[in-house]
Amino acid sequence: MSILVNKNTRLVVQGITGNEGIFHTQQMQAYGTNVVAGVTPGKGGEWVLDKIPVFDSMKMAVEATGANTSIIFVPARFASDAMYEAADANIPLIVTITEGIPVQDMMRVRNYLDQKKIRLVGPNCPGLLTPGEAKVGIIHGDIAIPGSIGVVSRSGTLTYEVLYALKLIGKGVSTCVGIGGDPINGTNFIDALSLFEADPYTEKVVLIGEIGGSDEEKAAAFIAKFMTKPVVSFIAGQTAPPGKRMGHAGAIVEGGSGLAADKVKALEAAGVRVAKHPEEIPQLL
Amino acid sequence: MKLHEYQSKQYFSKFGIPIPKGRVASSADEARAIAEELGTRVVIKSQVLVGGRGKAGGIRLAKTPQEAQEVATQILAMEIKGLPVRKVLVDEASNINQEIYLGITNDRAERKPVMMASSAGGVEIEEVARTTPEKIIKVHIDPLLGLKDYQARDIAAGIDLPREHWRAFGQIANGLWRAYSESDATLAEINPLVITSDNHLLALDGKMVLDDNALFRHPDLAEMRDLDAEVGSEIEARKYGLSFIKLDGNIGCMVNGAGLAMTTMDIIKLFGGEPANFLDIGGGAGAEKVAAALRIILSDSNVKAILFNIFGGITRCDEVAHGIVEALGEVNTKVPMVIRLVGTNAEEGRQILSDANMITAETLADAARKAVAAASGKVVEGGK
Numbered sequence: 001m002s003i004l005v006n007k008n009t010r011l012v013v014q015g016i017t018g019n020e021g022i023f024h025t026q027q028m029q030a031y032g033t034n035v036v037a038g039v040t041p042g043k044g045g046e047w048v049l050d051k052i053p054v055f056d057s058m059k060m061a062v063e064a065t066g067a068n069t070s071i072i073f074v075p076a077r078f079a080s081d082a083m084y085e086a087a088d089a090n091i092p093l094i095v096t097i098t099e100g101i102p103v104q105d106m107m108r109v110r111n112y113l114d115q116k117k118i119r120l121v122g123p124n125c126p127g128l129l130t131p132g133e134a135k136v137g138i139i140h141g142d143i144a145i146p147g148s149i150g151v152v153s154r155s156g157t158l159t160y161e162v163l164y165a166l167k168l169i170g171k172g173v174s175t176c177v178g179i180g181g182d183p184i185n186g187t188n189f190i191d192a193l194s195l196f197e198a199d200p201y202t203e204k205v206v207l208i209g210e211i212g213g214s215d216e217e218k219a220a221a222f223i224a225k226f227m228t229k230p231v232v233s234f235i236a237g238q239t240a241p242p243g244k245r246m247g248h249a250g251a252i253v254e255g256g257s258g259l260a261a262d263k264v265k266a267l268e269a270a271g272v273r274v275a276k277h278p279e280e281i282p283q284l285l
Numbered sequence: 286m287k288l289h290e291y292q293s294k295q296y297f298s299k300f301g302i303p304i305p306k307g308r309v310a311s312s313a314d315e316a317r318a319i320a321e322e323l324g325t326r327v328v329i330k331s332q333v334l335v336g337g338r339g340k341a342g343g344i345r346l347a348k349t350p351q352e353a354q355e356v357a358t359q360i361l362a363m364e365i366k367g368l369p370v371r372k373v374l375v376d377e378a379s380n381i382n383q384e385i386y387l388g389i390t391n392d393r394a395e396r397k398p399v400m401m402a403s404s405a406g407g408v409e410i411e412e413v414a415r416t417t418p419e420k421i422i423k424v425h426i427d428p429l430l431g432l433k434d435y436q437a438r439d440i441a442a443g444i445d446l447p448r449e450h451w452r453a454f455g456q457i458a459n460g461l462w463r464a465y466s467e468s469d470a471t472l473a474e475i476n477p478l479v480i481t482s483d484n485h486l487l488a489l490d491g492k493m494v495l496d497d498n499a500l501f502r503h504p505d506l507a508e509m510r511d512l513d514a515e516v517g518s519e520i521e522a523r524k525y526g527l528s529f530i531k532l533d534g535n536i537g538c539m540v541n542g543a544g545l546a547m548t549t550m551d552i553i554k555l556f557g558g559e560p561a562n563f564l565d566i567g568g569g570a571g572a573e574k575v576a577a578a579l580r581i582i583l584s585d586s587n588v589k590a591i592l593f594n595i596f597g598g599i600t601r602c603d604e605v606a607h608g609i610v611e612a613l614g615e616v617n618t619k620v621p622m623v624i625r626l627v628g629t630n631a632e633e634g635r636q637i638l639s640d641a642n643m644i645t646a647e648t649l650a651d652a653a654r655k656a657v658a659a660a661s662g663k664v665v666e667g668g669k
Contacts, residue, residue: 077501099567102499103391104469107428110396126598138598140628155544157596160628161649164596181543183393210544213393236547239532239554240563247528247543247565249498250393255411277552279650 002130002175003150003195003202004093004121005033005069009134012037012067012091014058014082015074016048020097024073024138025049031141033134036065039085058089069093071127071136076100079123083109087118094186095136096123103249106184113186120186124248126156126178129163139163139176147172149285150196152189153208154181154215154248158236161278162206169282174202181248183212189219197227204230204285207272209263211237212251216263224270232284233267234275235260286495289332291374292509293491296468297475300460304488307376316357319375320350326378329356331363331370334514336409341365346378368513379489380482385444386410387458388474389426389465398426398465400436400458404444406477420444432462453486468506469499518562518581525577527566534559536660537582537591537620539575541566541600549594552649558657561588566600575608576615583618590621590660592652593643597628606634613641621659625652 011028015021016038026049029035037055038048044056055061058070070086072079072094079098086094094113101123113120121128127137132146138156144163151173153159159178166173177192179185189207196202205227209216216235223231238260240246242253253259264274273284288296291309298304306323309332310316320327331343338344343365347353353375363370384406392399403421405413413420422443424436437458441451457478465473472494479489500507512520522529528543532550536558540546543565550560562585566578582591595605606626625646626634635645644665646652659665 076498100498102469102502103471103496104398104428104466104499107391107396107398111427111429140598143628153544155542157540157542157598157600158544158548160596160598161545161548164627183391184396208544210547218394234548236544236551238551239560240547240550241530241532244530244563246530246547246563251543251547277555277650278548279648 002133003199004175004177005128005130005134005136007133009069009136010034010036010065010067011136012039012058012061012065012070014039014070014072014086016040016052016054017043017046018073021073022048025052027141028135031135033136036067037061058085058091062089062091067091069136070095072096072098074098076102080105080109083120084112087113087116091118093119093121095121095125095127097125097127097138099124101182103184106182110184110186121177122180122185124182125180125185126159128178129173129176131173137178139178143167144176145172148174148201148203150174150199150202150205151176151208152192152196152205153178154210154250155208155236158208158278162208162234162281165279165282171282171285174199181210181250183250189215190222193219193222193227193231197229202229204232206281206285207231207233209233209235210248210251211240211246211253211260212248212258214257217266220266220270220272223267223272231272232275232281233272234278234281235263235267286497286500286507286510287334287514288493288495288506288509289334289372289511290330290491291332291372293493294488296493297460297464297488297491300463302457302460302464302475302488303486304491305376305379307374309372309374310357311372313354313357313361316373316375317350317354320347320353323375323377327353328376328378329353329360330374330376331360331365332372332374333365333368333370334511335366335368338365343370371513379479379487381479382482383480384477385446385479386413386476387461387478388472388476389461389470390472392425395425397428400424400426400432400440400462402440402444406479410476426462431466432459434459450480450486457486457488468493468503469496470494471496518584522564522578522581525574527564527574527578527581529578529581530563531585532560532562534561535587535589536656537561537585537588538594539564539566539578539582539591540594541596541605545594545596549592549649549653552653553592553656556650556653556657558653558660561585566605571604572608572611575605576612579609579612580616583616583620588620590623590656592656593622593624594649594652595626595634597626597631601630602626602628602634603630603637606637610637610641621665623652623656623659623665625649
């Protein structure tokens, strides 16, 4: 009952020996995720948390462990190299948590991954959570329970807010996908929506957007045309001043485009119910 | 990060883009000396990081060195849209036959750089896009391959540039592509690129915006940052790796995560308050960062209440709580504070804060309501 990650996920952690890498590897493993390997160049042969082998390269990690998903915690200046390495090791799904990767790096990475037909989630995202099965990311596992609601979001902590509000009224989640707050990312709203539409266990979808770009408007057009499952939404940044980057590199109203009001309008026109604040979402479902 | 016109043009010239003879001056005497050196009519251009310099009287011609000195004196005394003019560019004046627009920016939707050109140069490209969009030629560039010569020719043909200029135009387009990609720019623009009366192409004005996330690769460019165009508290916040934007309201916000920070502002407004700032303390924020953030919020005398909204993920609530306690030890304040901690180590965080005099809240709506009430001077339940 999920998309992208589940019990069959065999995860390799790139940057496993860094502070965040270790902390979240422990959390992911404690949640039940099958973490099969870690990669830190120069630390091959070491072990992490007693039973996870560390390799010098992705190629070696994949050959030795059959990893099928990668998560990246390496610092921004090395993150694009980590993504190329994962792609060249033929990992079909890469999840990049790292924030602050240069935009031109991401344009090259994205175009390269597209050519190899490799799926990227992120960067600058909280990753994926399929409650009860696997967590590939940094979402606090306790805040969601298994269920039939698909969640897709450009934000991190705002997503936790929504998951938590759902849990409080006993509603569960099929999979939560954090697509990230960067202007150039991998999986977008439409990609996630079509996966949820095809997933027999997902009954409804929550879409959490924010100012900047036009992905929400495109999602609205997709919903109107292809989605049979109901979609509820929230858009952050109603009070954001124009021309200012609101924390996320991609959250900026430029030249009058990317406004929250326009996104709300487009979504409502597509039949999406848009919440005034995130705690209203459970009622709208 | 924006570069000034003179910085952008100097950078462009490294890549073979022809620019007018000229130099930047910080005083009227220097401006006069440059005009004497050039020995011709000059144009004196204010160097400030805002648009509309011409309309504001910040770009003027001078026929003689004496006039250059007078004009520079006047321009250097100006403020344009609130920014002081500290430097003027003194360029040889050109006789113009035609003005062209040429720029490269990131196209988010296509995930590729896009080169744009228009025969309607000299006006802002946004204005052209609104009024005569058919005059804009767009060519997407494969970020893995770079600009191809045929693409530059297509653009030249697309804007009806006479064939005799195609070769020079191709060199300029290629130079602009290299300037854009080698500096990690998000915008590199020549507006106008002119055909002079003696039939040469010349980049009269230049503009570059650089990707802040890539400045680590360009320490020489990072040094060019002009802090005049930035708010003091925002500069201070950047030192600590905080993402902070000052707003006009009276409820300070400290939040982890950009989306949640925006949402916290939105919900304050929804419940009748006005946020004083956007602040994302980031993932994994430790005590020192939190203390710095609190000092920055409190440096705004409009702030009548502070709302802490921390949803632990990478950020651990106990660390944030330590930071708050530490900061409260340093700054003496009577501003009421509403706090909401949820997620990683929230219980430990609440324990740490149990002795601090803070108003606690369970939900986001509850927190916003309490912060709005506290800012308007009401006594709020939930405190110790």
